[in-house]
Amino acid sequence: MASRSDTKTRILDAAEKLFAERGFSETSLRLITSKAEVNLASVNYHFGSKKELIRAVLARYLDVFMPLATDELKQLKAEKQHIPLEQVFSVLVNPLLELNKLRPDGTTLFLQLLGRGYIESQGHLRWFITTHYGEHLSFFVDAVSESVPEIPKADMFWRLHFTLGTIVFTMASADALMEIAAADFNEQNDIEAVIRKVIPYMAAGVNAPQLTA
Amino acid sequence: MASRSDTKTRILDAAEKLFAERGFSETSLRLITSKAEVNLASVNYHFGSKKELIRAVLARYLDVFMPLATDELKQLKAEKQHIPLEQVFSVLVNPLLELNKLRPDGTTLFLQLLGRGYIESQGHLRWFITTHYGEHLSFFVDAVSESVPEIPKADMFWRLHFTLGTIVFTMASADALMEIAAADFNEQNDIEAVIRKVIPYMAAGVNAPQLTA
DNA sequence: ACTTATTTAAAACACTCGTTTAAATTAAAC
C-alpha cells in the first residue's frame, strides 16, 4: 500500500486538516501519520522535521495563491488608475476561491492555516512567508496605500495589522462562528459568505476617519 | 524564603507574564515555578491544576475590569439616551488603564492574556468567561446594538466577532508591532496609544455601509 | 537478473510535560 511517494501527499493532506483544526503545536506527528496511514518516521524522511512539514503545508497553498492574487491586482491596475479600497480587498476573493479547486475546502483550510501560522509562529513561519512571498505582499500593501493615499504610512501600518488580525482570527474560528450563526440566526454560511461579510468591515476600518476623540 | 502564601502571588505574577508572552500551552509549569522561585509542586498545591491556574490568572483581572466597565457604561447610559458607537468602545479605555494601577503593565498583560485565551482555549476558558462574566458581556453587546440599531442582529454578531479578532490579535502581537513602528516610523507608542488607534478602526468596521458589492 | 538507490517499517532514544507522593519544614492553635 501507499505506492511511490503519494506518502508525501498523504502526509500533507492529513497534516493540513489537523493543523487547521487544532493548531500546529497541538498536533503531534503520531496523530498525523496515523490519520495518513503512513509510518511515523516517514515525516522526518520526507520533510526533515516538523517545522519543515508546516512550511510545506503552507507553501502548497501560497505557491498557488500569491501569483494569482498578484496577477489579478496587476490586471485591475492596468484597467483604471484609481482603485477603491474595497476593490483592492475584493481582488483576493477569486484567488482564494480558486483554492477550492485545488483541494476540497481548500479556501477554508488555507485561511485557517494562515491564521494559525500568524498566531502561533515564533518567527520561523513569519520569516518563511516574508522571505518567500515578500514581493507579492508589498505589491498588495502598496496598492492599498495608493487607494487611500490620505492615510499616513504609519497609520496604514497599524490598520493593515488590525486587518490581518481581523481575518486571521475570523478564519481560525470560522467553523465555530458559522455554527453559531446557523443556530442563532438560521444563517447557512459558507466560507465565501464570511469573506464577503468581512471585506466591508476591513475596508471601512482601514479607511476610518481620524482624530475622532 | 517565600513566607506564608505570597507563594500564590509569586506564581500568579510569574505565570501571567509568561502566559502573555508565549501563550498558555507553550509555557510549562517548570518555567513558571523557576521564574517565581517556588517549588514545582506548589502550583498543584495552591491551584489544583494548570487549567485552574490559567483561570485564576485571568480572573484576577476580569474581577476588576468587568464591574468597572459596566459601571462606566451604566453611567454613560444615564447621561444620554443615544450613545455614538465610538463612545461605547471608548468606555472601555478607562477601566483598561485602571489595570495599570493594579500591577505594572497590567493593561497590556490583561489584553494579551485575553487574546491568548480566545485563541488557544479549547472551550474551557470561553466557558469560564461567559459563565462568570456573561452578564457584563451582554450588557456591553446590547449597548453596541443600541448605538447602531439599523444593523441587523446577525450582521452585528459577525462584526462584533471581527472586532474581537482585531483587538485580540493586535494585543497578542502588540509588543512586536510597537517595536516595528518605533524602528520604521520613529513612533514611540505605549499600549494606550495602540488602544486609541484601534478604536476608530473597530467603530468604522462595525458601522460599515452594507451591500457595497 | 542483479545491483544500487529509494522508500517503508519497527523500535528505541532522549527529552519534556503535568501530576502525585511522601517526607521535611514551617506556622497556628491550644
Added chain:
DNA sequence: GTTTAATTTAAACGAGTGTTTTAAATAAGT
C-alpha cells in the same frame, strides 16, 4: 511547649513529544 494543621520540598511517575537508528521491503538503473 506541645500538638495539630498548613505549606514547602525533592523525587519519582506515567504519558507524550520529535527525532534517530537499524533493518526490511520496494522500485530503478543497467
